[in-house]
Amino acid sequence: MEIPKITMTMLGASGSGKTMFLHGMYATLSAGIAGYFVYTRDPDHDIDLMDTWDRLNDEGVLPPPTEEVPTPYDFVLKHGITPLISIDCLDFRGGATDARSTSAADTAQLLNRLRISDTIYLALDGQHVGEWVNNLVPGGRANRARDPMKVARLSMFIQQAAEARMASGKPAPSIVVLITKADVLPAVTGMRKAEALRLAVENMDQIVPVVYSQGITALVCPVQIGNFGIEKHNMVDPTTVDPVGLHRPFIFSLWHFLTEVIQSDEETMRAIADSRSAAHEELSQLKGGFWRELFNGSRISSLSQSLENWDQEKARVDQNIRTARDRAGVLMEQLAKLPILKDGKLQV
Amino acid sequence: MDIVMLGHSAAGKTTYISLMYAAMNRGIGGFSVHANQYGHHASLINAADAIVRQRRYPDPSDQRSVFDFVLRHHGEDVFPFRWRDYRGGALRERSTSPQAAQLHEDLKTCGGIVVFCDSYRLWHEPGAARDVRQLVSHIQRALDARGESVTPLVIAFTKADLVDIDNDEVIARIAEPFVPLIEAVAQTEHIMGTAIPVACGPGPVNVEVPVLWCLRFGIIGRAMQLQKSIEEKIAAAEYAAQRDTLTDRFFSWLNDEPSWNSIGQGHLRDAQAEYELFEPLVEPANQLGEVLDGVSGF
Numbered sequence: 001m002e003i004p005k006i007t008m009t010m011l012g013a014s015g016s017g018k019t020m021f022l023h024g025m026y027a028t029l030s031a032g033i034a035g036y037f038v039y040t041r042d043p044d045h046d047i048d049l050m051d052t053w054d055r056l057n058d059e060g061v062l063p064p065p066t067e068e069v070p071t072p073y074d075f076v077l078k079h080g081i082t083p084l085i086s087i088d089c090l091d092f093r094g095g096a097t098d099a100r101s102t103s104a105a106d107t108a109q110l111l112n113r114l115r116i117s118d119t120i121y122l123a124l125d126g127q128h129v130g131e132w133v134n135n136l137v138p139g140g141r142a143n144r145a146r147d148p149m150k151v152a153r154l155s156m157f158i159q160q161a162a163e164a165r166m167a168s169g170k171p172a173p174s175i176v177v178l179i180t181k182a183d184v185l186p187a188v189t190g191m192r193k194a195e196a197l198r199l200a201v202e203n204m205d206q207i208v209p210v211v212y213s214q215g216i217t218a219l220v221c222p223v224q225i226g227n228f229g230i231e232k233h234n235m236v237d238p239t240t241v242d243p244v245g246l247h248r249p250f251i252f253s254l255w256h257f258l259t260e261v262i263q264s265d266e267e268t269m270r271a272i273a274d275s276r277s278a279a280h281e282e283l284s285q286l287k288g289g290f291w292r293e294l295f296n297g298s299r300i301s302s303l304s305q306s307l308e309n310w311d312q313e314k315a316r317v318d319q320n321i322r323t324a325r326d327r328a329g330v331l332m333e334q335l336a337k338l339p340i341l342k343d344g345k346l347q348v
Numbered sequence: 349m350d351i352v353m354l355g356h357s358a359a360g361k362t363t364y365i366s367l368m369y370a371a372m373n374r375g376i377g378g379f380s381v382h383a384n385q386y387g388h389h390a391s392l393i394n395a396a397d398a399i400v401r402q403r404r405y406p407d408p409s410d411q412r413s414v415f416d417f418v419l420r421h422h423g424e425d426v427f428p429f430r431w432r433d434y435r436g437g438a439l440r441e442r443s444t445s446p447q448a449a450q451l452h453e454d455l456k457t458c459g460g461i462v463v464f465c466d467s468y469r470l471w472h473e474p475g476a477a478r479d480v481r482q483l484v485s486h487i488q489r490a491l492d493a494r495g496e497s498v499t500p501l502v503i504a505f506t507k508a509d510l511v512d513i514d515n516d517e518v519i520a521r522i523a524e525p526f527v528p529l530i531e532a533v534a535q536t537e538h539i540m541g542t543a544i545p546v547a548c549g550p551g552p553v554n555v556e557v558p559v560l561w562c563l564r565f566g567i568i569g570r571a572m573q574l575q576k577s578i579e580e581k582i583a584a585a586e587y588a589a590q591r592d593t594l595t596d597r598f599f600s601w602l603n604d605e606p607s608w609n610s611i612g613q614g615h616l617r618d619a620q621a622e623y624e625l626f627e628p629l630v631e632p633a634n635q636l637g638e639v640l641d642g643v644s645g646f
Contacts, residue, residue: 030485
C-alpha cells in the first residue's frame with residue numbers, strides 16, 4: 001500500500017546546527033527509538049548520512065556545512081515494521097537565506113520550496129537563543145538588533161509561504177522551531193535548561209512571530225547532539241556525544257499531518273451528512289403516492305443508490321478518522337511536555 | 349528458497365557457512381544438507397576441517413558466493429535452497445558497486461535473512477553498535493519491499509565462545525542494539541525471528557540453528573502458499589462443476605472449445621499436483637519444529 005508523502009524543508013543560519021541535527025536524527029531513528037524507525041529510500045543516502053556520524057563518533061569531527069546545492073533525502077518513517085509516512089526532506093545551506101550571499105534565483109528556489117512544504121524546520125542555535133533569553137531578564141547583555149540567527153528574514157520567508165498556501169486553500173505548514181545545541185543553554189543563561197526554555201517559549205512571539213500566526217501549528221523542540229560546551233570548535237570529544245530529542249520533530253510532523261487528515265475527513269463526513277440528509281428528504285417527497293413513484297422511478301433509484309454509496313463512504317471515512325486518531329494519540333506520547341503552539345495559543 | 353547472509357567484514361559469515369555445512373552434511377535429527385555441486389561440497393568440508401583440526405580460518409570473502417543446497421529428510425530430498433554470502437564490505441558500498449546493488453535486490457526477494465554480528469566486538473567496542481544500526485536499516489528497507497510474505501529472520505551472535513554468554517550483563521549489552529528491531533518484529537505475525545549465540549571455532553556451537561530456523565519457516569511459508577493455491581483451484585473446480593451440463597459438453601465439443609467439465613477437471617489435476625508438492629513438506633516442517641525445540645522466537 002502506498003504511504004502518504006509530506007515535504008519538509010529545513011532552514012537556519014549558517015552554523016545553526018541543521019546539518020548536524022539531520023545526521024543525528026537519522027542515526028538515532030534508523031537504529032530505532034521508542035518503537036519508531038527511519039530509513040532512506042536510497043541506500044546511498046544512508047551511507048552519506050552515517051559516514052559523517054561515524055566520523056563524529058570515532059574522531060570527534062563535526063560535519064562540514066551544507067553544500068551549495070541543497071541536499072534532498074527521501075526518508076520513510078515507520079512504527080515497528082509498519083511504514084507510516086514518506087518525508088521528502090531538503091536541507092538548505094545556511095547561506096541560502098542570507099540576502100547578501102544569495103541571488104534572486106536562490107531566494108526564488110527557496111520560496112518555491114517553502115510553498116510546497118507541509119512542514120518547515122527552523123533551526124535556532126541554542127547559544128544565540130540563550131543570549132536572547134538573557135535579554136529578557138534584568139541585566140541581560142546581548143544586543144537584540146544583531147539577529148545572528150537570521151530569524152527576521154527566515155520568519156518572513158515562512159510567513160509568505162504559509163500565506164501563499166492558505167490563499168490557495170491548502171493548510172499552513174507545521175513549523176518546528178529546533179533549538180539546537182540545547183546543552184549550552186545553562187552555561188549561556190546561568191539558568192536551568194527547563195527555565196531558559198520556558199522563557200524562550202513564552203517570548204517566542206518576539207523572536208519567531210510566525211509561530212503565533214493564525215492557522216499555524218508549531219512545536220518548539222530543544223535538541224542536542226552531545227555535551228560539547230560553548231567554545232567554538234571543529235572537533236569535539238567523541239565521548240561527549242549524547243543525542244537528545246532528535247526523533248521528536250519527525251514525530252510531530254507526522255502527528256500534525258494526521259490532525260490535518262482528521263480535520264479534512266471530518267469535513268468530508270459533514271459534507272456526506274448534508275448530502276445524505278438532502279437526498280433523504282427528496283426521496284421521502286418522491287415516495288409519497290403511486291403515480292409520483294411511477295413517474296420518478298429513475299430518480300428514486302438514483303437517490304437510493306447514492307444513499308447506499310454515501311453510507312459506504314461514511315463507514316470508510318469514519319474508520320480512517322478512528323485509525324488516525326489512535327495513531328495521533330500514540331504519537332503524542334512522544335511529544336508530551338513539549339510546547340505546541342496552535343493559532344497563537346500554547347497548547348501544553 | 350534464497351537465504352541471504354548479512355553482516356559486516358570479519359563477522360564470521362564465511363567461517364559459519366563452512367562449519368554449518370559440515371555439521372548439516374553429517375546430519376541432525378534425520379535432516380541433512382547437501383551441495384548440488386561437488387566443488388562446493390569439497391571446499392566447504394575442507395574449510396571446516398581446517399578450522400576444526402588446525403584452527404585455520406578461511407580468508408574473508410572477496411566476492412559474492414552462491415551455494416545451491418538441498419535439505420534431505422531421512423535421505424529424501426525435501427527442500428532445495430540457495431545460500432547467498434556477501435563480502436562484508438558490500439554493506440558499506442554505494443549502489444554503483446554491482447555487489448551492493450545485488451545485495452539490495454536479494455534482500456527484497458529472498459526467503460530468509462540471517463544477520464551476523466560479532467559478539468566480541470559488541471561487548472568490547474562501543475562503536476560496534478553503529479554497525480548494527482546499518483544492518484537494521486537494510487532490514488527495515490527490505491521488509492517494506494517484501495510486504496506480508498513469511499520471512500524467517502535470524503540474528504546470529506557470532507564468536508560467542510569469546511564472550512561470557514552465561515553472564516546476563518554480557519548478553520544484555522550485545523543484544524541491546526538489536527532490541528528495537530526485535531520488539532518491532534515481535535509485533536508482526538509474518539516475520540519469524542530468533543536470536544542465537546553461535547560459535548564457529550574448533551568446537552562449533554549452534555551452527556545448525558540459523559539454517560534450520562530459516563528452512564523450517566521457509567517450508568511452512570511454501571506449504572502455506574501451496575495450501576492457498578490448492579484451495580483456489582478447488583474453488584475454481586467447484587465453480588466449473590456448477591456450470592457443467594450435458595448441453596455445455598455437447599456445444600463445447602461442437603465448437604471445439606473447453607467445456608466446463610474439462611476446465612474443472614484441469615483445476616482438480618492442478619490441485620492434486622500441488623497437493624503432491626505440499627504433502628511431503630508437512631512432516632519435515634513438524635520434525636524441524638522438534639529439532640528446534642528450545643530455540644525461542646520473537
